[in-house]
Amino acid sequence: MISIVDYGLGNVQAFANIYKRLGVPCLIAQKPEELTKANRIILPGVGSFDWAMEKLEKSGMRMTLDEMVLDKGVPVLGVCVGMQIMAQRSDEGNSLGLGWINAEVKRFEQTEEKILRLPHMGWNDVTPLKSDKLFQNLNDPRFYFLHSYYFSPHSPQLSLASSRYEIDFTSAISERNIMGVQFHPEKSHHWGIQLLENFSEI
Amino acid sequence: MLRPRIIPCLLIHEDGLVKTTKFTDHKYVGDPLNAVRIFNEKQVDELVVADIDATSHFREPDYDLIAKLASECRMPLCYVGGVKTAEQCERIISLGVEKIGISSAAVESHGLISEAASRVGSQSVVAVMDVRKAGFLRRYEVFTHNGKKATGLTPVDFVEKAVSMGAGEIIVNSIDHDGTMKGYCYDLIDQLIDLVEVPFSVLGGAGSLSDVKDLINRYGVIGASAGSLFVFKGKYRAVLIQYPNVEEKSSISDFERSPIRT
Numbered sequence: 288m289i290s291i292v293d294y295g296l297g298n299v300q301a302f303a304n305i306y307k308r309l310g311v312p313c314l315i316a317q318k319p320e321e322l323t324k325a326n327r328i329i330l331p332g333v334g335s336f337d338w339a340m341e342k343l344e345k346s347g348m349r350m351t352l353d354e355m356v357l358d359k360g361v362p363v364l365g366v367c368v369g370m371q372i373m374a375q376r377s378d379e380g381n382s383l384g385l386g387w388i389n390a391e392v393k394r395f396e397q398t399e400e401k402i403l404r405l406p407h408m409g410w411n412d413v414t415p416l417k418s419d420k421l422f423q424n425l426n427d428p429r430f431y432f433l434h435s436y437y438f439s440p441h442s443p444q445l446s447l448a449s450s451r452y453e454i455d456f457t458s459a460i461s462e463r464n465i466m467g468v469q470f471h472p473e474k475s476h477h478w479g480i481q482l483l484e485n486f487s488e489i
Numbered sequence: 490m491l492r493p494r495i496i497p498c499l500l501i502h503e504d505g506l507v508k509t510t511k512f513t514d515h516k517y518v519g520d521p522l523n524a525v526r527i528f529n530e531k532q533v534d535e536l537v538v539a540d541i542d543a544t545s546h547f548r549e550p551d552y553d554l555i556a557k558l559a560s561e562c563r564m565p566l567c568y569v570g571g572v573k574t575a576e577q578c579e580r581i582i583s584l585g586v587e588k589i590g591i592s593s594a595a596v597e598s599h600g601l602i603s604e605a606a607s608r609v610g611s612q613s614v615v616a617v618m619d620v621r622k623a624g625f626l627r628r629y630e631v632f633t634h635n636g637k638k639a640t641g642l643t644p645v646d647f648v649e650k651a652v653s654m655g656a657g658e659i660i661v662n663s664i665d666h667d668g669t670m671k672g673y674c675y676d677l678i679d680q681l682i683d684l685v686e687v688p689f690s691v692l693g694g695a696g697s698l699s700d701v702k703d704l705i706n707r708y709g710v711i712g713a714s715a716g717s718l719f720v721f722k723g724k725y726r727a728v729l730i731q732y733p734n735v736e737e738k739s740s741i742s743d744f745e746r747s748p749i750r751t
Contacts, residue, residue, distance in 0.1 A: 298585035300560035333582055335610040368610075397686070404710070406612040406657050408688045410534055411491045429492075431535075431565050433587060433612050435657075452491055474565045474587065476532045 289313040289487060290325035294346035296339055297331030297369060301473040305480055311487045319351035327487060328352070328361055331473070332368030336392065336436070337380030339368045349385075356387060362464045364486050370460070370467030371438055379436050387465055390440040395452065406435040407452045413459065413470065415448045420489050421459065421466060421482060422448065428478050430470035432458075438469060493705045493742045496714040497732065498537040498692055499524055501554070501570070507541075508716050510668030512619070512636035518720045518728045521554070522561055529563045531732040536566050537590070537660070537692075537714060539617075543571025544593050545634050550577060552584060559585035567660075569617050575604040582609045590617040590660060593633035595651055596640045606655030611687075614658075616651035620644050620677060621664035629677060636664045644681055652685045659685055660714065663693030670696025670717050673704050682708060690714050698733055702741045 289306060293299045293315045306313040316322045330352070332339050343349050355361045365373050374384045377392035384392075395405055412429050415422040422428065437456040440446060447466070448459035458469045466486070472479035499521065500507050506524055507515040518524075521538065528536060538558055543550055550571045559566055568581055569590030578589050589609070594601050595616050606614045623630040623639060631642040640647075648659055661681060663674035673694045682689050690712025695701055701713045722729040733741065 295579075295583045298559060298587070300556070300585050301562070304560055305563075333587060333609070333613060335607070338608055338610070402686050404686055404688050406688065407491065408612070408658065409491050409494045409710070409712075432491075433565065435612055471565065471587070474563065476529075476563055479563075 288324055289327040289329060290316040290322050291329045291331065292322070292346075292348060292352065292369075293317045294342045294348060296342055297333045297366065298473050299331060302329055302331060302483065305473060305483050306487070309480070309484055309487070311484070316348065317346070319348050322348060322351045322355060325355065325361060327489070328355060328363040329486075330363060330365045330369035330372075332366060332370075332372070333433075334368055335379055336368060336371055336377040336384070337382040339372050340380075340382040340384065343372065353385070356465060360464045362486070362489050363466065365465075365467035366473070367434060367469060367471060370469060371436065373465065373467055374438060377436060388440060388445065388460065388462055388467075389442065390438055390445070390460075392436045393439050394436050395454070401453075403453050407432050411450050411452065411470075413448050413450050415459075416446055419447055419461060421461065421485050423485050425478060425481050430468075430472065430475040430478055432470045434469060438467065491710055492534075493710050494534045494690070494712045495701060495733065495738065495742065496535045496537055496690065496712055497528060497533055497719040498539065498714045498716045500716065501538060501540045502542055506720075508668060508720055512664050512667055514668070516726070519730070522557060524730055525558055525561045527730045528732065529561070531730075532735075533564050533732050535712075536562060536564055538566065538568055539590070540568075540570030541635055545637070550581065552580065555581055555586060556584040567615055569615075573598070573601070575601065575608050578605040578609050578614070582613060588613050588615050588658065590615040591656075592617040592619070593638070595656075596631065596633055596642065596647070599654070602651055602654035602656050606657070611655045611657035614656050615660055616647070616656035616658070617660045617662065618644060618647050619662045619664050629680070632664065644677065645684065648681050648684055652687055656687060658688045658690060658712070660690045660692060660712070663691075666694030668717055669694055672696065672700045675707065678708070682711075688712060692716070698737060698741060705742055
């Protein structure tokens with residue numbers, strides 16, 4: 288059973304609809320006890336870093352999530368801010384992240400001479416950096432992005448895929464059972480459906 | 490490579506979808522959920538849905554409908570219409586919408602954009618402005634309430650203020666070009682596009698894919714939104730939902746452009 292963490296952020300229903308179409312059992316989890324049966328977890332997110340942390344704390348599911356991911360090794364996929372909060376900190380706010388990954392979240396650099404339109408919004412290419420189950424059967428993968436901050440792992444080996452927006456940045460990560468994508472697979476047509484199907488088979 | 494976004498804009502009026510011309514002459518074009526399903530199949534880049542009754546009828550956004558639309562959409566959704574408070578923004582995001590368009594409330598309540606941005610993040614707050622030429626001097630002015638209420642603001646004032654308060658995207662809609670299918674209003678876009686560092690989208694006037702291509706050739710990575718183009722076919726404006734296929738789209742938008750604003 289895939290549990291989609293519903294802490295009031297992000298499109299839980301869109302994930303559920305995709306898994307329903309794929310015939311993969313899934314559950315929208317709003318309480319800790321709805322997480323404990325999961326053999327896969329999706330941590331979605333739309334919004335700011337601090338707000339996401341606050342909502343997750345308030346949902347009462349944080350401790351159970353830590354336990355499932357860190358102690359039991361249940362595969363987890365963070366999406367957008369859901370990925371960013373797996374890091375230790377973010378330029379976007381003051382809250383501490385979940386700290387599951389040795390990483391920080393940085394803002395795309397703006398200078399007087401170089402004005403980059405932010406947020407990075409729209410469809411961009413995603414280049415896998417190594418062969419991994421998550422990116423199997425994806426032809427010319429492109430996904431929808433909506434963010435102004437990017438995930439920067441301390442160890443480059445954790446980068447699973449990169450994308451380019453003036454700089455090359457990490458658009459997917461993987462460390463043991465912990466995976467994250469900066470883009471929105473739930474809103475990325477057949478590419479997103481394939482990636483979510485891949486995650487369900489990991 | 491980040492691609493320009495080609496975005497159908499759907500208008501909700503009395504529970505159905507309509508298309509207007511210069512904000513009047515509502516023509517019924519179908520059912521909102523059915524249209525979303527068709528646009529899913531056509532793999533559209535993004536969708537804007539505007540409830541054009543909410544503000545002028547002084548009512549709340551229709552949360553049931555928004556939830557249905559959001560869960561049906563397999564592409565990002567921007568909802569516009571009747572959003573007046575940060576709590577409403579939070580609620581709409583929690584229903585699974587990616588972006589919220591704020592229009593009249595951006596003019597009436599100065600704190601709303603910044604309050605909404607601090608809760609749901611700038612990336613999800615879109616300032617939407619409807620503009621037409623008005624007054625003796627025929628200068629561009631921002632209007633609200635479906636083009637009926639003059640604000641006294643110039644588009645430049647509105648855009649600068651919205652961005653300084655934390656809007657993450659600007660959508661500029663030309664009332665004079667709405668439904669005319671005669672091409673985008675370059676004169677207006679030229680005044681605004683380099684003022685801001687956030688993504689910029691335009692609506693009003695696209696009548697063919699070559700209008701969209703022309704827009705993208707001029708401005709690079711931009712949001713090209715349209716209503717009539719994606720719901721009407723032929724000169725008699727028969728209702729037919731359409732969208733460029735993969736080949737048509739890549740011929741319009743697949744070329745490398747620097748995202749740096751000059």
